[in-house]
Amino acid sequence: MTNTPPLPADGSSTLRPSPSVVARATDVVRVFGSGDTAVRAVAGITASFRRGEMTAIVGPSGSGKSTMMHLLAGLDTPSSGTIELDGQLIARLSDDHLAALRHERMGFVFQSFNLLPGLTALENIRLPESLGARQRSRDDVWERELIARLDIGRVLHRRPHELSGGQQQRIAIARALAHRPAVVFADEPTGNLDLATGDIVLRLLSELVVDSGCGVILVTHDPRAASRADRVLALRDGRVVAELGRANATDISALMLADAHDHSDASLRTP
Numbered sequence: 001m002t003n004t005p006p007l008p009a010d011g012s013s014t015l016r017p018s019p020s021v022v023a024r025a026t027d028v029v030r031v032f033g034s035g036d037t038a039v040r041a042v043a044g045i046t047a048s049f050r051r052g053e054m055t056a057i058v059g060p061s062g063s064g065k066s067t068m069m070h071l072l073a074g075l076d077t078p079s080s081g082t083i084e085l086d087g088q089l090i091a092r093l094s095d096d097h098l099a100a101l102r103h104e105r106m107g108f109v110f111q112s113f114n115l116l117p118g119l120t121a122l123e124n125i126r127l128p129e130s131l132g133a134r135q136r137s138r139d140d141v142w143e144r145e146l147i148a149r150l151d152i153g154r155v156l157h158r159r160p161h162e163l164s165g166g167q168q169q170r171i172a173i174a175r176a177l178a179h180r181p182a183v184v185f186a187d188e189p190t191g192n193l194d195l196a197t198g199d200i201v202l203r204l205l206s207e208l209v210v211d212s213g214c215g216v217i218l219v220t221h222d223p224r225a226a227s228r229a230d231r232v233l234a235l236r237d238g239r240v241v242a243e244l245g246r247a248n249a250t251d252i253s254a255l256m257l258a259d260a261h262d263h264s265d266a267s268l269r270t271p
């Protein structure tokens, strides 16, 4: 096990620190490939994500949602522009510091739950504590509160295959929030759940966001899921084309449809 030095606290990689902003993208561009086959997956995005707030990123397939999420989480590097996460300018961090930042300050929730099948639910929740270059200490009080709020106390001894999809996603949420991250990335977290279960899971996640003060960045195709967010960013062709505050699923759907129509009109006009 290597000893990763603490994340820099001297401000050396801090850009315009703001206590309420957990992630910030400034003029971010990500180009894949080069020459005639180059794809501008993200074509100049500036956006801030705040504590205690869930922001949904919506848009049609290929609009750059996943690429943007990977960039914000430091899993990919922008071609230009900057990403700041929890006060740290990602480009200035060494690989070890970035790994430590991810381990200590970020949480992840995936469509496919990503629980380890050989471990019980509780072992899955606690697994990240023991991973990474530095072990995380456990906050027992917060862990008990999460278990109670997510109503998973009765299934902690079960393995993932003995759990429903909704229960598995609640375990995954507990795992993502157990270390009180600054920001949680949720990638289509309701994609494998029925509508009612998806609603419950997102309601719990949004309540926990407010109470724990972290920020959530939710990537989704689903207007109903996005309606649980405090803010909606609509992407198209790698750009933010609309921003809404809290909105209902009908309005978000209309926004996405209008977007799709604009897009097809634009394609028709292209010679």
Ligand SMILES: Nc1ncnc2c1ncn2[C@@H]1O[C@H](COP(=O)(O)OP(=O)(O)OP(=O)(O)O)[C@@H](O)[C@H]1O
Binding pocket: 032, 033, 039, 040, 041, 059, 060, 061, 062, 063, 064, 065, 066, 067, 068, 221
């Ligand atoms: N590694 C890569 N190499 C080349 N092109 C890529 C790569 N990753 C993404 N792209 C392209 O970048 C664009 C944006 O892709 P991205 O996956 O970010 O979109 P998305 O909105 O998340 O789509 P979906 O909803 O289908 O997951 C697409 O045109 C995609 O083909």
